[in-house]
Amino acid sequence: MKKVIATFLAGVMLTSSLAGCGGNNSSSVSSGSDPSGKQATKLSYWYWADNTEQSDLMQSIVKQYNETNDKNILVTAEEYPWDSGGFTDSIFTAIMGGGGPDLSTFKLQAGKNFAANHLLADMSSYVEAWQDKSQINDGIWQMMKASTGDEKLSVLPWTLEALYVYYRPSYFQKAGIEKAPTTFDEFLDAIKKTTMDTNGDGKTDVYGLGLRGAGGGHEHLGSFLYAYGANWDDLTTPQAVEAYNAYLNIFKSGYAPDSAPNAAYAETVDGFKSGLTAMIIHHIGSSAIWSETFGDDVAAFPVPAGKGGQWTCTGDTCLTVYEQCENKEAAFDFYQYMTTGEGGTTWFKSTGKGLGTENVVATSEYKDNKFQTVAAESLKHAGVLPPTDTLTEFINSTWANTNQQALLGQISAEDALKIMQKSLHAE
Amino acid sequence: MKVKHHSAEAVKFTLTLVLPVLLFLIFLLFPFYWMFITSVKPDAEIYASPLLYWPQHWTWMTYEKLFGYFNFIKYMKNSLTVAVATMVVSLVFSTLAAYAFSRFEFKGRKFLMGLFLSNNMFPTVLLMIPLYSIMRSMNLLYTPTGLVLAYTTFTIPFSVWLIQGFIRDVPFSLEEAALIDGCNRTGAFVRIFLPILTPCLLAAGVYIFMQGWNEYTLSSMFTNPATRTIPVALNSLIGQLGVEWDMLCAGGTITVLPVCIMFFFAQKKLVSGLTAGAVKG
Numbered sequence: 235m236k237k238v239i240a241t242f243l244a245g246v247m248l249t250s251s252l253a254g255c256g257g258n259n260s261s262s263v264s265s266g267s268d269p270s271g272k273q274a275t276k277l278s279y280w281y282w283a284d285n286t287e288q289s290d291l292m293q294s295i296v297k298q299y300n301e302t303n304d305k306n307i308l309v310t311a312e313e314y315p316w317d318s319g320g321f322t323d324s325i326f327t328a329i330m331g332g333g334g335p336d337l338s339t340f341k342l343q344a345g346k347n348f349a350a351n352h353l354l355a356d357m358s359s360y361v362e363a364w365q366d367k368s369q370i371n372d373g374i375w376q377m378m379k380a381s382t383g384d385e386k387l388s389v390l391p392w393t394l395e396a397l398y399v400y401y402r403p404s405y406f407q408k409a410g411i412e413k414a415p416t417t418f419d420e421f422l423d424a425i426k427k428t429t430m431d432t433n434g435d436g437k438t439d440v441y442g443l444g445l446r447g448a449g450g451g452h453e454h455l456g457s458f459l460y461a462y463g464a465n466w467d468d469l470t471t472p473q474a475v476e477a478y479n480a481y482l483n484i485f486k487s488g489y490a491p492d493s494a495p496n497a498a499y500a501e502t503v504d505g506f507k508s509g510l511t512a513m514i515i516h517h518i519g520s521s522a523i524w525s526e527t528f529g530d531d532v533a534a535f536p537v538p539a540g541k542g543g544q545w546t547c548t549g550d551t552c553l554t555v556y557e558q559c560e561n562k563e564a565a566f567d568f569y570q571y572m573t574t575g576e577g578g579t580t581w582f583k584s585t586g587k588g589l590g591t592e593n594v595v596a597t598s599e600y601k602d603n604k605f606q607t608v609a610a611e612s613l614k615h616a617g618v619l620p621p622t623d624t625l626t627e628f629i630n631s632t633w634a635n636t637n638q639q640a641l642l643g644q645i646s647a648e649d650a651l652k653i654m655q656k657s658l659h660a661e
Numbered sequence: 662m663k664v665k666h667h668s669a670e671a672v673k674f675t676l677t678l679v680l681p682v683l684l685f686l687i688f689l690l691f692p693f694y695w696m697f698i699t700s701v702k703p704d705a706e707i708y709a710s711p712l713l714y715w716p717q718h719w720t721w722m723t724y725e726k727l728f729g730y731f732n733f734i735k736y737m738k739n740s741l742t743v744a745v746a747t748m749v750v751s752l753v754f755s756t757l758a759a760y761a762f763s764r765f766e767f768k769g770r771k772f773l774m775g776l777f778l779s780n781n782m783f784p785t786v787l788l789m790i791p792l793y794s795i796m797r798s799m800n801l802l803y804t805p806t807g808l809v810l811a812y813t814t815f816t817i818p819f820s821v822w823l824i825q826g827f828i829r830d831v832p833f834s835l836e837e838a839a840l841i842d843g844c845n846r847t848g849a850f851v852r853i854f855l856p857i858l859t860p861c862l863l864a865a866g867v868y869i870f871m872q873g874w875n876e877y878t879l880s881s882m883f884t885n886p887a888t889r890t891i892p893v894a895l896n897s898l899i900g901q902l903g904v905e906w907d908m909l910c911a912g913g914t915i916t917v918l919p920v921c922i923m924f925f926f927a928q929k930k931l932v933s934g935l936t937a938g939a940v941k942g
Contacts, residue, residue, distance in 0.1 A: 284900030286731060286908070312885055315896040324882055331793030333802060500904055507708045523903070549901075 274308045275564045280325060280338040282316040284519070289313055291584050295577045299568060302576070307564045318449075319630070322348075329353055329556060336559035337568065340552045343629060345381035345389050346621045348554075354388035355555040360566040361387055366574040369591040378552070381621050388554060390569055392578075393587035395517030395549040396612035397453060398536045398605075400524055401428075405440060405512040408432070414533065418461040418540030422480065428512035429489045438488060444511035445490035447641050448634040449498035453547035454515050455481055455637075456619070461540025466620050469655040470648075473542060478640070478647045485641045495638040517549050518586050521605040534608040536615070548616035551587070624660040632657035693917065700724070700911035707906055723907040733912060736894040741919075743805050743880075743890055744873030747812040751869045752862060754813070755820035760850065762821065763828040764836075774825075777818035785878050788814070793882055803885040811879045816872055820865045827861040828854075860930040867927055871920060891916050 279296065283289040296311040312335070314321055322344040328334035330351075348354050361367055361375075370391055378389045399421070401414065409428045415421040425442030432439050446454055455478070459465060462477035485494045491510060493501055499516075506514040507527055515537065524532040537546045553572060555565040571577040574591045582588035583599045590610055600606050619625055632654060640650035699707055700723050702716045727733045762774060792811055793802070801807035831854070839849035855862075877892040884890060895912045898905040 282900075283897065285903070285905060286898070288900070289897070313897065315881060315893060316899065316901050317881065317896055318899075320881070327789045327793055327882060331790045331797060333793065333797050499901075503903055504708055519901075520903075 274306045275561050277307060277309045277337065277564055277568060278335040279309050279311045280314055280335040281311060282321045282339060283313055284316065288585065291581065295580050299571050299577055303567065303571065305564065305567055307567060309568055329558065334556065334558070337553060337555045337565045340389055340554040342381040342389060342550045342552060342618055343625055346383045346623065347626065349382035349384050349388060353557055354382065355557045355559060355562055356386040356388055357390060357555055357562065357566060358387040360562065364570065366570065366591065369574055370589050377618060381618065383621050389552045390554060391589055392553045392572060393551045394589060394613060395519050395587060396609060396616035397515050397517050397546045397548065398534050398608050398612040399513050399515055400506065400532055400534050401513045402528065402531055403533050404531050414535035415538050418538050421538050425484055425489045425513065441491050441511045442489040442513060443484055444497070444502035444505040444514040445484055445494040446497050446502045447485065447495040447637055451637060452629060452633040456545055456547045457537040460543045460545030463542025469651040474651055475647050478651055482640055482647060495641045518605055518609040521586055521603065534605050536608055536612045544615045546612050546616050548613065548618060622659055624657060628654065628658040696910045696913050699906055700914050704907065723911045727908055727911045731908065733915065736889055736891045739805065739888055740874055740890040743808050744870045746805065746809045747816060747873035748866050748869045750809060751813050751816040751820050752866055755817050755824055755865065756862065759821045759824035759828055763825045777821055780818050781815060789882055796883060802883060803888055805888055808880060808883050811883055812873050812876060816869045820869060823865050824861055827858065831857055863927050863930045867923055870923065874920065
């Protein structure tokens, strides 16, 4: 009897003692004292990291900012998992629940939802007064404004990663291709030619393109649409159908691995890394992986222009300041540090990602990386999908389901595009 | 003739039972095997084509990195604290509640039992914002206690139903005998009832522990880097640009071990506990 009561009491004591552990609700700007007794402005900053190295890098950058900024701003950086985009959902939940950060890393595609709920701060006045504003080209600022649908500048660019094509020169040589494609037709021809049976067993062992049929693959389709004179606004035009058929034929003709309908980023990376595919469409973020894996046997070219035009999708990691932030000026100071300041330089040196600002271009890492030129060239034709109300649903759900059916021949290109049009534009 | 008969029996036994069970076991265990060998393969072999079903070069570097650089022990401690505390709190309250629901007739008993079930009808994501808000106002956000409280919202209702089903099968005459012999109600509950309840409590305890150990959604919201649990920590190895397969698999291998060990020691009582109360006469 005594034993049981003692066990119960121990359990209760354990749980009550836990209440004191680790509790630190750092959700909004507050003022406190630094060791010198001076009032410090505290900012809560949430971010995601793509790998463990980036976790440490971000922490060291923030630490350096806290130690060097002369405005007595103290940023607390907290990492949250990317969770396939669930990161922004976590922030949304936290803010709606009365907590959340003052600023965070952000994706353009979430802009409209956050803006519609009045969660984002309009930073236009700070940007207008910023002396380094012109280092970031106008097209990028316009893209940021367009992302929220209210023409306010609430999402601030941090790193943009336009997509381009990585290829294996040794495979091109084997396939008899002498130079990188400069037109869309040459690109399609290269996909066909680099699909090879290298060991003569009658089976294809190198595929031309690591086609991304599932998550994220819609970004690649965009290049096809514009090359054939279509665009994201109307996916039911004859040009859009022609473009989509060209896209589908890559798989149907056997120029992409059998796994293409289910392939997202990881699968296409694995395919290219293992030598299964000759080309992959991706951005500067993976350049270090390829250089490390293949040495000199990897090169790149921008997604070429077709008869209708040239377009490539840009991946983005932005920064945003939330309306609940009480000291937006301090938040913008941190943003400056993260782009044209030392933080931006350090981040670029380690990850290869930035906005091509002066501090970045001046680094030896930029000059020595052969992919940076292709990335900068690609950024000229880069864009994002229109920020419709249903964009997130289109990306997360409709795209993969519909495209998979089209790739497997279960529905026609016309029908698939109609479904996508309806989903993307909420018709 | 007898030998022939025996060998035919053996073949039949092998074909109808041993072989299917073996195939099923391979199907069941292969993901764990693959997870383990991925964790001990060097990077080049993880991405090798064709696939390597057995590592050519074993490396334990990933585990060194996991416990050193990644500080996996911290996440294990956090998970263990939360899972054990959830188990203790849930079992104490569920047992008392289930006893009351089974042994006492009172107004609204059925309604309250139904109410317990209704909690599980809501998707967790729907509860996120209200729970976050409550945790924040109670200053429990980012504490293990907050997470324990959140978990008990769905472990207690399930456990109450599980335990009360078991209790209803235990004859009331046992307690009556204890009462006649001089026990008070508490004494009868502790001395007579709890020992009988052991298999059921074990089953409920293992279930609750696993919930606390594996849960992701609530943990991702109610913890910060200091109090993060294993599932959230492992998810941080899946970035936008790739997956750290070696670390993820090493972490996964370590994570399943406590659950496997628990099942190993508790399996007999677990089965009897889970099936008890399932059949009513």
